[in-house]
Amino acid sequence: MTVDVKEVQEKLSVNNYKMTSQRKLILKIIMNNEGKHLSAEEIYAKVKEANPGIGLATVYRTLELFSELGVIHQLNFDDNCRRYELDHGEDHHHHLICVKCGEITEFNDYILEEFEEDIEKEHNFIVSDHRIKFYGYCGNCQ
Amino acid sequence: MTVDVKEVQEKLSVNNYKMTSQRKLILKIIMNNEGKHLSAEEIYAKVKEANPGIGLATVYRTLELFSELGVIHQLNFDDNCRRYELDHGEDHHHHLICVKCGEITEFNDYILEEFEEDIEKEHNFIVSDHRIKFYGYCGNCQ
DNA sequence: AAATCAATGATAATGATTATCAATATTATG
Protein backbone atom coordinates (compact mmCIF):
# COMPACT_ATOMS: atom_id res chain seq x y z
CA MET A 1 0.00 0.00 0.00
CA THR A 2 2.96 2.32 -0.29
CA VAL A 3 2.53 5.11 -2.80
CA ASP A 4 5.28 5.53 -5.38
CA VAL A 5 5.83 7.90 -8.27
CA LYS A 6 5.32 5.25 -10.91
CA GLU A 7 1.93 4.34 -9.52
CA VAL A 8 0.81 7.96 -9.56
CA GLN A 9 2.13 8.37 -13.08
CA GLU A 10 -0.07 5.45 -14.05
CA LYS A 11 -3.12 6.95 -12.37
CA LEU A 12 -2.52 10.23 -14.15
CA SER A 13 -2.13 8.79 -17.62
CA VAL A 14 -5.12 6.49 -17.21
CA ASN A 15 -7.14 9.65 -16.66
CA ASN A 16 -5.49 11.58 -19.46
CA TYR A 17 -3.38 13.76 -17.25
CA LYS A 18 0.34 14.23 -17.68
CA MET A 19 3.07 13.86 -15.13
CA THR A 20 4.66 17.26 -15.40
CA SER A 21 7.77 18.32 -13.56
CA GLN A 22 5.65 20.46 -11.25
CA ARG A 23 3.34 17.61 -10.36
CA LYS A 24 6.25 15.28 -9.77
CA LEU A 25 7.93 17.80 -7.50
CA ILE A 26 4.80 18.36 -5.46
CA LEU A 27 4.29 14.63 -5.12
CA LYS A 28 7.86 14.15 -3.92
CA ILE A 29 7.51 16.91 -1.37
CA ILE A 30 4.45 15.22 0.04
CA MET A 31 6.13 11.82 0.05
CA ASN A 32 9.25 13.18 1.74
CA ASN A 33 7.17 14.72 4.50
CA GLU A 34 4.99 11.84 5.64
CA GLY A 35 3.44 12.60 8.99
CA LYS A 36 3.90 16.34 8.62
CA HIS A 37 0.38 17.04 7.33
CA LEU A 38 1.45 19.98 5.23
CA SER A 39 -0.91 22.73 4.12
CA ALA A 40 -0.95 24.13 0.59
CA GLU A 41 1.12 27.12 1.64
CA GLU A 42 3.65 24.91 3.38
CA ILE A 43 3.97 22.71 0.32
CA TYR A 44 4.31 25.83 -1.79
CA ALA A 45 7.20 27.06 0.34
CA LYS A 46 9.06 23.77 0.02
CA VAL A 47 8.33 23.51 -3.66
CA LYS A 48 9.81 26.94 -4.27
CA GLU A 49 13.11 25.87 -2.77
CA ALA A 50 13.54 23.37 -5.56
CA ASN A 51 11.81 25.35 -8.30
CA PRO A 52 11.28 29.03 -7.55
CA GLY A 53 9.32 29.58 -10.74
CA ILE A 54 6.39 27.47 -9.67
CA GLY A 55 3.10 29.21 -8.94
CA LEU A 56 0.85 28.86 -5.93
CA ALA A 57 -2.11 28.18 -8.21
CA THR A 58 -0.34 25.13 -9.56
CA VAL A 59 0.10 23.80 -6.06
CA TYR A 60 -3.60 24.20 -5.33
CA ARG A 61 -4.56 22.69 -8.68
CA THR A 62 -2.27 19.73 -8.17
CA LEU A 63 -3.54 19.07 -4.67
CA GLU A 64 -7.06 19.14 -6.04
CA LEU A 65 -6.11 16.74 -8.82
CA PHE A 66 -4.26 14.34 -6.52
CA SER A 67 -7.25 14.34 -4.19
CA GLU A 68 -9.59 13.44 -7.02
CA LEU A 69 -7.32 10.61 -8.06
CA GLY A 70 -7.08 9.31 -4.52
CA VAL A 71 -3.34 9.89 -4.32
CA ILE A 72 -3.75 12.12 -1.30
CA HIS A 73 -6.60 13.17 0.95
CA GLN A 74 -7.49 16.24 2.91
CA LEU A 75 -7.35 16.59 6.65
CA ASN A 76 -8.95 19.10 8.93
CA PHE A 77 -7.30 19.86 12.26
CA ASP A 78 -9.47 22.87 13.02
CA ASP A 79 -6.72 25.34 12.24
CA ASN A 80 -8.52 26.95 9.30
CA CYS A 81 -6.51 25.46 6.51
CA ARG A 82 -6.66 22.18 4.69
CA ARG A 83 -3.84 19.77 5.21
CA TYR A 84 -2.83 16.87 3.06
CA GLU A 85 -1.26 13.46 3.34
CA LEU A 86 -0.75 10.45 1.11
CA ASP A 87 -3.70 8.13 0.83
CA HIS A 88 -2.53 4.66 1.79
CA GLY A 89 -5.89 3.03 1.19
CA GLU A 90 -6.52 0.07 3.47
CA ASP A 91 -3.69 0.41 5.94
CA HIS A 92 -4.48 3.94 6.92
CA HIS A 93 -4.22 5.74 10.22
CA HIS A 94 -5.99 8.42 12.22
CA HIS A 95 -4.96 11.28 14.45
CA LEU A 96 -4.67 12.37 18.04
CA ILE A 97 -4.85 16.13 18.39
CA CYS A 98 -3.50 17.85 21.46
CA VAL A 99 -5.92 20.62 22.31
CA LYS A 100 -3.22 22.50 24.18
CA CYS A 101 -0.16 22.51 21.91
CA GLY A 102 -1.69 21.25 18.68
CA GLU A 103 0.66 18.29 18.32
CA ILE A 104 -0.61 15.60 15.99
CA THR A 105 0.08 11.93 16.67
CA GLU A 106 -0.87 9.16 14.32
CA PHE A 107 -2.41 5.86 15.33
CA ASN A 108 -3.33 2.87 13.29
CA ASP A 109 -6.90 1.97 12.62
CA TYR A 110 -8.00 -1.60 13.15
CA ILE A 111 -11.13 -1.63 15.25
CA LEU A 112 -13.92 -0.33 13.09
CA GLU A 113 -14.55 -3.35 10.86
CA GLU A 114 -17.50 -4.84 12.73
CA PHE A 115 -18.78 -1.41 13.59
CA GLU A 116 -18.96 -0.51 9.93
CA GLU A 117 -21.09 -3.54 9.25
CA ASP A 118 -23.53 -2.54 11.97
CA ILE A 119 -23.71 0.94 10.53
CA GLU A 120 -24.30 -0.31 7.00
CA LYS A 121 -27.18 -2.53 8.11
CA GLU A 122 -28.75 -0.14 10.55
CA HIS A 123 -28.68 2.93 8.33
CA ASN A 124 -28.72 1.43 4.84
CA PHE A 125 -25.48 3.24 4.15
CA ILE A 126 -22.55 1.86 2.19
CA VAL A 127 -19.36 2.92 3.90
CA SER A 128 -16.42 3.72 1.65
CA ASP A 129 -14.17 5.55 4.08
CA HIS A 130 -14.02 6.95 7.54
CA ARG A 131 -12.11 9.39 9.64
CA ILE A 132 -11.49 9.47 13.37
CA LYS A 133 -10.01 12.19 15.51
CA PHE A 134 -9.25 12.00 19.21
CA TYR A 135 -8.85 15.26 21.06
CA GLY A 136 -7.00 15.46 24.32
CA TYR A 137 -3.65 16.10 25.97
CA CYS A 138 -0.32 14.84 24.69
CA GLY A 139 2.48 13.68 26.98
CA ASN A 140 3.98 17.14 27.29
CA CYS A 141 0.73 18.88 28.04
CA GLN A 142 -0.83 16.73 30.74
CA MET B 1 -27.75 15.48 28.96
CA THR B 2 -30.34 17.63 27.23
CA VAL B 3 -29.35 21.26 26.91
CA ASP B 4 -31.81 23.87 28.11
CA VAL B 5 -31.83 27.62 28.31
CA LYS B 6 -31.54 27.77 32.08
CA GLU B 7 -28.44 25.64 32.03
CA VAL B 8 -26.78 27.88 29.47
CA GLN B 9 -27.78 30.95 31.43
CA GLU B 10 -25.97 29.43 34.39
CA LYS B 11 -22.85 28.71 32.35
CA LEU B 12 -22.85 32.25 31.09
CA SER B 13 -23.24 33.93 34.45
CA VAL B 14 -20.63 31.69 36.07
CA ASN B 15 -18.19 33.04 33.52
CA ASN B 16 -19.39 36.64 33.85
CA TYR B 17 -21.29 36.72 30.62
CA LYS B 18 -24.85 37.89 30.29
CA MET B 19 -27.78 36.16 28.67
CA THR B 20 -28.80 38.86 26.24
CA SER B 21 -31.83 38.66 23.99
CA GLN B 22 -29.56 38.05 21.00
CA ARG B 23 -27.75 35.18 22.68
CA LYS B 24 -31.01 33.64 23.79
CA LEU B 25 -32.45 33.87 20.31
CA ILE B 26 -29.39 32.25 18.74
CA LEU B 27 -29.49 29.48 21.31
CA LYS B 28 -33.14 28.82 20.62
CA ILE B 29 -32.55 28.69 16.88
CA ILE B 30 -29.87 26.07 17.41
CA MET B 31 -32.07 24.11 19.82
CA ASN B 32 -35.04 24.21 17.45
CA ASN B 33 -32.93 22.86 14.61
CA GLU B 34 -31.30 19.81 16.10
CA GLY B 35 -29.86 17.59 13.42
CA LYS B 36 -29.72 20.39 10.88
CA HIS B 37 -26.08 21.28 11.48
CA LEU B 38 -26.54 24.93 10.62
CA SER B 39 -23.74 27.21 9.51
CA ALA B 40 -23.26 30.73 10.84
CA GLU B 41 -24.93 32.22 7.77
CA GLU B 42 -27.87 29.86 8.08
CA ILE B 43 -28.30 30.72 11.73
CA TYR B 44 -28.03 34.39 10.82
CA ALA B 45 -30.83 34.03 8.26
CA LYS B 46 -33.16 32.39 10.78
CA VAL B 47 -32.22 34.85 13.49
CA LYS B 48 -33.14 37.76 11.26
CA GLU B 49 -36.65 36.43 10.82
CA ALA B 50 -37.28 36.92 14.52
CA ASN B 51 -35.10 39.98 14.99
CA PRO B 52 -34.09 41.78 11.79
CA GLY B 53 -31.86 44.19 13.67
CA ILE B 54 -29.36 41.59 14.71
CA GLY B 55 -25.90 41.69 13.19
CA LEU B 56 -23.92 38.90 11.58
CA ALA B 57 -20.96 39.71 13.79
CA THR B 58 -23.07 38.98 16.84
CA VAL B 59 -23.91 35.57 15.44
CA TYR B 60 -20.26 34.75 14.93
CA ARG B 61 -19.33 36.09 18.34
CA THR B 62 -22.05 34.13 20.04
CA LEU B 63 -21.13 30.91 18.28
CA GLU B 64 -17.56 31.44 19.38
CA LEU B 65 -18.67 32.07 22.94
CA PHE B 66 -21.00 29.07 23.06
CA SER B 67 -18.20 26.90 21.70
CA GLU B 68 -15.84 28.05 24.42
CA LEU B 69 -18.45 27.31 27.07
CA GLY B 70 -19.10 23.86 25.62
CA VAL B 71 -22.72 24.65 24.82
CA ILE B 72 -22.16 23.81 21.17
CA HIS B 73 -19.34 22.43 19.08
CA GLN B 74 -18.12 22.85 15.55
CA LEU B 75 -18.47 20.34 12.78
CA ASN B 76 -16.67 20.07 9.51
CA PHE B 77 -18.39 18.35 6.61
CA ASP B 78 -15.83 19.42 4.01
CA ASP B 79 -18.12 22.07 2.53
CA ASN B 80 -15.93 25.03 3.46
CA CYS B 81 -17.95 26.42 6.26
CA ARG B 82 -18.17 25.58 9.91
CA ARG B 83 -21.36 24.02 11.16
CA TYR B 84 -22.67 23.85 14.67
CA GLU B 85 -24.73 21.64 16.91
CA LEU B 86 -25.54 21.39 20.58
CA ASP B 87 -22.95 19.63 22.67
CA HIS B 88 -24.69 16.82 24.53
CA GLY B 89 -21.58 15.69 26.35
CA GLU B 90 -21.56 11.97 27.07
CA ASP B 91 -24.45 10.81 24.95
CA HIS B 92 -23.19 12.27 21.73
CA HIS B 93 -23.38 11.04 18.20
CA HIS B 94 -21.38 11.05 14.98
CA HIS B 95 -22.12 11.44 11.30
CA LEU B 96 -22.49 9.54 8.07
CA ILE B 97 -21.76 11.73 5.07
CA CYS B 98 -23.06 10.78 1.66
CA VAL B 99 -20.30 11.61 -0.79
CA LYS B 100 -22.80 11.89 -3.62
CA CYS B 101 -25.68 14.02 -2.31
CA GLY B 102 -24.16 15.33 0.90
CA GLU B 103 -26.88 14.00 3.17
CA ILE B 104 -25.88 13.80 6.79
CA THR B 105 -27.14 10.97 8.99
CA GLU B 106 -26.47 10.73 12.68
CA PHE B 107 -25.51 7.60 14.53
CA ASN B 108 -24.92 7.00 18.18
CA ASP B 109 -21.48 6.37 19.54
CA TYR B 110 -20.92 3.44 21.84
CA ILE B 111 -17.98 1.40 20.65
CA LEU B 112 -14.91 3.46 21.35
CA GLU B 113 -14.62 3.03 25.11
CA GLU B 114 -12.06 0.24 25.19
CA PHE B 115 -10.33 1.65 22.16
CA GLU B 116 -9.79 4.92 23.97
CA GLU B 117 -8.10 3.11 26.81
CA ASP B 118 -5.71 1.38 24.41
CA ILE B 119 -4.91 4.71 22.82
CA GLU B 120 -4.29 6.40 26.14
CA LYS B 121 -1.85 3.70 27.25
CA GLU B 122 -0.09 3.25 23.96
CA HIS B 123 0.42 6.91 23.17
CA ASN B 124 0.46 8.49 26.61
CA PHE B 125 -2.41 10.69 25.52
CA ILE B 126 -5.37 11.67 27.67
CA VAL B 127 -8.47 11.57 25.52
CA SER B 128 -11.10 14.19 26.23
CA ASP B 129 -13.21 13.94 23.13
CA HIS B 130 -13.37 12.32 19.75
CA ARG B 131 -15.04 12.68 16.40
CA ILE B 132 -15.89 10.05 13.79
CA LYS B 133 -17.09 10.49 10.25
CA PHE B 134 -18.10 7.75 7.87
CA TYR B 135 -18.12 8.59 4.19
CA GLY B 136 -20.17 6.58 1.73
CA TYR B 137 -23.48 6.27 -0.06
CA CYS B 138 -26.86 6.89 1.48
CA GLY B 139 -29.94 4.87 0.61
CA ASN B 140 -30.93 7.14 -2.25
CA CYS B 141 -27.50 7.24 -3.82
CA GLN B 142 -26.46 3.61 -3.93
C1' DA C 1 5.46 23.61 -39.31
C1' DA C 2 0.72 24.52 -38.16
C1' DA C 3 -3.02 23.25 -35.40
C1' DT C 4 -4.88 21.45 -31.15
C1' DC C 5 -5.09 20.67 -26.50
C1' DA C 6 -3.14 20.57 -21.69
C1' DA C 7 -0.79 22.85 -18.09
C1' DT C 8 1.17 26.78 -15.98
C1' DG C 9 1.99 31.42 -13.61
C1' DA C 10 0.33 35.85 -12.47
C1' DT C 11 -3.19 37.97 -10.68
C1' DA C 12 -7.95 39.16 -9.58
C1' DA C 13 -12.04 37.61 -7.27
C1' DT C 14 -14.57 35.18 -3.76
C1' DG C 15 -16.33 34.21 0.54
C1' DA C 16 -16.09 32.75 5.30
C1' DT C 17 -14.33 34.52 9.31
C1' DT C 18 -12.13 38.14 12.31
C1' DA C 19 -11.01 42.75 13.82
C1' DT C 20 -12.27 47.51 14.65
C1' DC C 21 -14.86 51.05 16.55
C1' DA C 22 -18.52 53.97 17.62
C1' DA C 23 -23.15 53.47 19.63
C1' DT C 24 -26.08 51.29 23.00
C1' DA C 25 -27.34 48.67 26.91
C1' DT C 26 -26.34 47.05 31.51
C1' DT C 27 -24.38 47.24 36.01
C1' DA C 28 -21.86 49.46 39.75
C1' DT C 29 -21.09 53.54 42.46
C1' DG C 30 -21.64 57.95 44.85
Next chain:
DNA sequence: CATAATATTGATAATCATTATCATTGATTT
Protein backbone atom coordinates in the same frame (compact mmCIF):
# COMPACT_ATOMS: atom_id res chain seq x y z
C1' DC D 1 -31.36 59.25 40.88
C1' DA D 2 -27.28 60.60 38.22
C1' DT D 3 -23.09 59.26 36.62
C1' DA D 4 -19.22 56.50 35.75
C1' DA D 5 -17.53 51.97 34.33
C1' DT D 6 -18.18 47.91 31.74
C1' DA D 7 -20.22 44.65 28.48
C1' DT D 8 -22.48 43.91 24.25
C1' DT D 9 -23.92 45.05 19.88
C1' DG D 10 -24.23 46.40 14.73
C1' DA D 11 -21.97 48.23 10.84
C1' DT D 12 -18.26 47.83 8.34
C1' DA D 13 -13.48 47.06 7.04
C1' DA D 14 -9.77 43.74 6.94
C1' DT D 15 -7.85 39.16 6.52
C1' DC D 16 -6.64 35.14 4.38
C1' DA D 17 -7.30 30.56 2.35
C1' DT D 18 -9.05 29.09 -1.76
C1' DT D 19 -10.95 29.63 -6.67
C1' DA D 20 -11.48 31.66 -11.06
C1' DT D 21 -9.63 34.00 -15.05
C1' DC D 22 -6.73 34.51 -18.83
C1' DA D 23 -2.81 35.07 -21.51
C1' DT D 24 1.40 32.32 -22.17
C1' DT D 25 3.97 28.19 -22.55
C1' DG D 26 4.57 23.31 -23.48
C1' DA D 27 3.36 19.03 -25.48
C1' DT D 28 1.03 16.23 -28.93
C1' DT D 29 -1.20 15.36 -33.33
C1' DT D 30 -1.76 15.95 -38.19
